[in-house]
Amino acid sequence: MTISKDASAPSRERVPLSTPDVGPLEEEFLLRAFRSGWIAPTGPDLRAFETELAATAGVKHAVGLASGTAALHLGLQGLGVEPGDRVLTSTMTFAATANAITYCGAEPVFIDCRRDGNLDPGLLHEHLRESGRRGRLPAAIVPVDLLGRPADYDRILPIAAEFEVPVFIDAAESLGSSHAGRPVPSLGHGAAVSFNGNKIMTTSGGGALLTDDPRLAEYAAYLSSQAREPVAHYEHTEIGFNYRLSNLLAALGRAQLRRLDDMIERRRAIRSQYVDRLASHDGVSLFGSDNVHRDNAWLTAVLIDEDRSGFTAAQLGDWLANRDIETRSLWKPMHLQPVFEDAETVGGAVAEELFATGLTLPSGSALSTAQIVRVFDAIDDFLCGGPQA
Ligand SMILES: *Cc1c(COP(=O)(O)O)cnc(C)c1O
Numbered sequence: 381m382t383i384s385k386d387a388s389a390p391s392r393e394r395v396p397l398s399t400p401d402v403g404p405l406e407e408e409f410l411l412r413a414f415r416s417g418w419i420a421p422t423g424p425d426l427r428a429f430e431t432e433l434a435a436t437a438g439v440k441h442a443v444g445l446a447s448g449t450a451a452l453h454l455g456l457q458g459l460g461v462e463p464g465d466r467v468l469t470s471t472m473t474f475a476a477t478a479n480a481i482t483y484c485g486a487e488p489v490f491i492d493c494r495r496d497g498n499l500d501p502g503l504l505h506e507h508l509r510e511s512g513r514r515g516r517l518p519a520a521i522v523p524v525d526l527l528g529r530p531a532d533y534d535r536i537l538p539i540a541a542e543f544e545v546p547v548f549i550d551a552a553e554s555l556g557s558s559h560a561g562r563p564v565p566s567l568g569h570g571a572a573v574s575f576n577g578n579k580i581m582t583t584s585g586g587g588a589l590l591t592d593d594p595r596l597a598e599y600a601a602y603l604s605s606q607a608r609e610p611v612a613h614y615e616h617t618e619i620g621f622n623y624r625l626s627n628l629l630a631a632l633g634r635a636q637l638r639r640l641d642d643m644i645e646r647r648r649a650i651r652s653q654y655v656d657r658l659a660s661h662d663g664v665s666l667f668g669s670d671n672v673h674r675d676n677a678w679l680t681a682v683l684i685d686e687d688r689s690g691f692t693a694a695q696l697g698d699w700l701a702n703r704d705i706e707t708r709s710l711w712k713p714m715h716l717q718p719v720f721e722d723a724e725t726v727g728g729a730v731a732e733e734l735f736a737t738g739l740t741l742p743s744g745s746a747l748s749t750a751q752i753v754r755v756f757d758a759i760d761d762f763l764c765g766g767p768q769a
Pocket of ligand 1 (some may be wrong): 446447552575576587
C-alpha cells in the first residue's frame with residue numbers, strides 16, 4: 381500500500397522514473413518521533429536507525445548524514461584525501477561523486493567503464509601501474525555501483541590492495557545489493573549510501589557513511605557536527621561541517637528499512653517484466669548483465685542498437701515523454717561535463733556510447749500495476765509502429 385498518487389487515477393497522469401514509496405508505516409514512525417519531542421538533529425531514532433542500517437548493510441558502523449554526497453565527502457576526508465591528491469573514479473557516474481572529491485581539494489581522475497557501466501578494472505590496473513612508476517599513486521579509489529549493480533569487486537579490490545590504495549564505495553544506488561553474498565557497502569574501507577527521494581529507499585533527503593572501521597565512523601560523526609570537541613564549552617581544533625541527519629528523518633528511514641526487501645523485490649519483478657516484454661525485439665537489450673550478483677534493481681535501463689532496431693534511445697524516450705512517461709539517458713559521463721573538462725581521463729569511449737544508447741525506464745517500487753501496463757502498452761505501440769507512427 382502506498383499513499384503516493386492514486387494508482388487508479390486517469391491514465392494521463394505522469395508515470396515517473398522512481399519516486400518515494402511511502403505509506404502508513406512511514407507515517408506511524410514519523411509521527412511517533414515527532415510526538416516524542418526529539419525534533420532535533422540527534423535522538424533515539426537516529427541512533428536506532430544507525431544500528432539497524434549497519435546490520436542491513438553488513439557493517440559495524442553507520443553514521444547518518446544529510447546526504448550521500450556528505451557521506452562521500454567525509455569518507456574521503458576520513459581516509460586522508462587532501463588538497464593536491466588524486467582520486468580515481470568512474471566517469472560514468474552522477475556529479476556528486478566527483479564533487480565530493482573536489483570538496484577535499486583533490487582532483488578526480490575519470491576512468492572509463494565497461495559495457496555494464498561500472499569501472500573498468502583493466503584500465504584501473506594499467507593506470508595504477510603507470511602512476512605508481514611516476515610516484516603519483518592516488519589517495520583513494522571510488523567505484524560506483526551504477527543503477528544498483530555492484531562493480532567488479534573480485535578484480536578491483538585485489539588491484540587496490542596491490543597498490544595499497546583505499547577503496548571507498550559510492551553505493552548511493554546500491555543499498556540492498558550484494559556481491560558474492562556480501563552486502564556491497566561492506567566490501568571497501570567504507571561506503572556512502574543515499575536516501576534521496578529517488579533512491580531505493582528514502583528519508584526524503586539523507587545519506588549515511590558505512591564502515592567497519594570505528595575510527596573512520598567516529599571521525600565522520602565528529603566532522604559532521606561542526607568538529608566539536610567532547611568538552612562542555614564549544615572547542616574546535618579542526619574545520620567541521622553541519623552534515624548530521626535529523627532524528628525525524630531517521631525515523632522515516634527506520635520504517636523504510638523494514639520495507640527495503642519488499643521494495644527491492646518489487647523493482648526486481650518490474651525489471652523481469654521489462655525483460656520478458658523486450659526480449660524478442662531485435663537491437664534492444666537489458667543494460668548490465670543480469671543477476672551475476674544479486675542487485676537491488678534500482679533502475680532498469682535498456683541499450684538500443686540502432687543498426688538492428690531501426691530507432692535510437694532518444695526516439696524511444698521522446699515517444700514515451702509524449703505519453704507522459706518519464707525516462708532518462710544514463711548519466712552523462714563526467715569527462716564530458718564542462719565543469720570537469722580539465723580533469724585527467726583514462727579512455728571514455730565506452731561511457732560515451734552508453735550515454736548515447738542507454739535509456740532508463742520507470743522502475744520505482746511505488747508504481748502501480750496500471751502505470752506499468754501503460755508503459756508496456758506505449759512501448760509495444762512504439763515497437764509495432766516505430767518512431768514514424
Ligand atoms: C544519488 C547519488 C549520489 C548523491 O546522493 P545524495 O544523497 O543525493 O547526495 C552520489 N552518487 C551517485 C552515484 C548517486 O546516484
